[in-house]
Amino acid sequence: MRMAMSYQQTTTGVKKSPPDTPVGWTEERLAALRSARALAHGSRTLWEIARHTGGRFLPPASAEERTAWPLTDSQKERLAASWREPIEPLAEYLDRHGICAIFADDPGYPAELLRIPDPPYVIFLRGTPLRDEVRIAIVGTRRMTSYGRRSAAFFGGELGRAGITVVSGLATGIDAESHRACIDAGGRAVAVLPGGVDDASVVPRSNMTLVRDILAADGTLASEHLPGTDMKPYSFLYRNRIIAGLSNAVLIVEGDHDSGALVTARLALEQGKEVLAVPGSIWSRASKGPNRLLADGARLCESMQDIWEALGMDGREARRTTQARSGLPPTPAENCILELCGEERTADELARLSGFSAQEVASALSLLELKGRILNVGPKTFLRLP
Numbered sequence: 001m002r003m004a005m006s007y008q009q010t011t012t013g014v015k016k017s018p019p020d021t022p023v024g025w026t027e028e029r030l031a032a033l034r035s036a037r038a039l040a041h042g043s044r045t046l047w048e049i050a051r052h053t054g055g056r057f058l059p060p061a062s063a064e065e066r067t068a069w070p071l072t073d074s075q076k077e078r079l080a081a082s083w084r085e086p087i088e089p090l091a092e093y094l095d096r097h098g099i100c101a102i103f104a105d106d107p108g109y110p111a112e113l114l115r116i117p118d119p120p121y122v123i124f125l126r127g128t129p130l131r132d133e134v135r136i137a138i139v140g141t142r143r144m145t146s147y148g149r150r151s152a153a154f155f156g157g158e159l160g161r162a163g164i165t166v167v168s169g170l171a172t173g174i175d176a177e178s179h180r181a182c183i184d185a186g187g188r189a190v191a192v193l194p195g196g197v198d199d200a201s202v203v204p205r206s207n208m209t210l211v212r213d214i215l216a217a218d219g220t221l222a223s224e225h226l227p228g229t230d231m232k233p234y235s236f237l238y239r240n241r242i243i244a245g246l247s248n249a250v251l252i253v254e255g256d257h258d259s260g261a262l263v264t265a266r267l268a269l270e271q272g273k274e275v276l277a278v279p280g281s282i283w284s285r286a287s288k289g290p291n292r293l294l295a296d297g298a299r300l301c302e303s304m305q306d307i308w309e310a311l312g313m314d315g316r317e318a319r320r321t322t323q324a325r326s327g328l329p330p331t332p333a334e335n336c337i338l339e340l341c342g343e344e345r346t347a348d349e350l351a352r353l354s355g356f357s358a359q360e361v362a363s364a365l366s367l368l369e370l371k372g373r374i375l376n377v378g379p380k381t382f383l384r385l386p
Contacts, residue, residue, distance in 0.1 A: 025091045031057035032103050036122050038082035040229050046121035055105050059083050100125045116245040116271050120224035126197040127220040137167040137243050139261040140174025140253035145286050148254035151278050152177040158304050160187020167247045174253045183217040190220045192243045194235035198227035237263055244268040249310050252277045255289035262289045274310040276301035333364040341374055341384035
């Protein structure tokens with residue numbers, strides 16, 4: 001792994017005292033960051049260590065413990081070298097540049113990602129923290145046609161106006177067009193990057209203005225990689241699982257039969273997400289991917305109504321849902337009902353056990369459903385979502 005910036009200074013011949021721990025960084029979190037630095041592109045390895053140690057990344061106390069860690073010899077050498085180097089300068093660099101590292105056991109880790117088959121152990125966020133909100137991914141080819149450009153701009157803009165967050169990969173073409181249309185319409189965008197979220201890591205460089213505009217419009221940059229991490233050929237495909245994982249549904253605008261956008265569609269289907277596709281000309285290579293998805297059973301997307309139907313709501317309800325999820329703190333009744341709904345409860349049971357009136361319980365249940373905190377699992381029966 002290379003760092004595109006210098007976040008660590010060394011002084012030859014001077015004995016340095018241990019650096020102070022940066023604010024908000026516990027010893028455990030610094031140890032996890034140290035492991036992430038040593039094992040770049042090693043999200044699965046970080047999970048293996050966490051399972052082996054019970055989530056503790058502190059250096060093993062004995063040689064026997066070190067040998068037992070589920071690592072190759074090369075990984076053990078890199079990790080040992082990382083333990084000898086101070087990690088505090090990197091933590092300070094992240095803090096100074098507004099980059100938040102969220103580990104899988106942190107309270108702010110996106111719950112949606114824990115539900116996918118291969119979640120990143122750590123995700124780095126820059127900009128506005130991820131909210132409890134409705135998100136649609138719009139993805140497609142870098143070599144878009146004028147038809148693809150119009151389609152991405154239309155759906156990105158309409159979603160932005162409806163208060164739905166647009167998720168994409170910041171690539172040239174459909175991704176960038178949908179991001180731009182969303183924020184120009186007053187919406188919010190989440191860009192999932194194949195490298196770090198720092199300025200020096202952004203690719204393509206031609207999208208730096210778009211990056212600044214996304215951040216200025218209350219948006220978010222997300223990545224599983226530290227700033228300056230070398231991108232590998234597979235980095236672009238690996239980030240697609242995060243795009244799908246953060247989204248309620250995925251819309252494919254254009255892409256050839258071997259487009260990376262189809263990988264995102266496949267991953268979304270594996271995650272149980274709705275996949276929509278914009279139909280295109282039989283003469284256009286850029287429409288081969290969406291047309292194939294439609295033949296295989298993807299939902300046809302010709303208008304915003306198709307998206308609302310995929311989400312099970314209409315445009316007005318979508319805006320209300322987004323506002324309810326992102327804006328309102330829980331009431332005492334909501335907190336009580338959430339506590340009780342660890343198992344299935346009827347509305348009558350909740351009123352009896354909570355001490356709140358039937359009207360207060362009904363109001364709290366409606367808000368909790370809008371916020372995505374509980375699920376109606378049967379006639380007036382509810383269960384808290386994880």
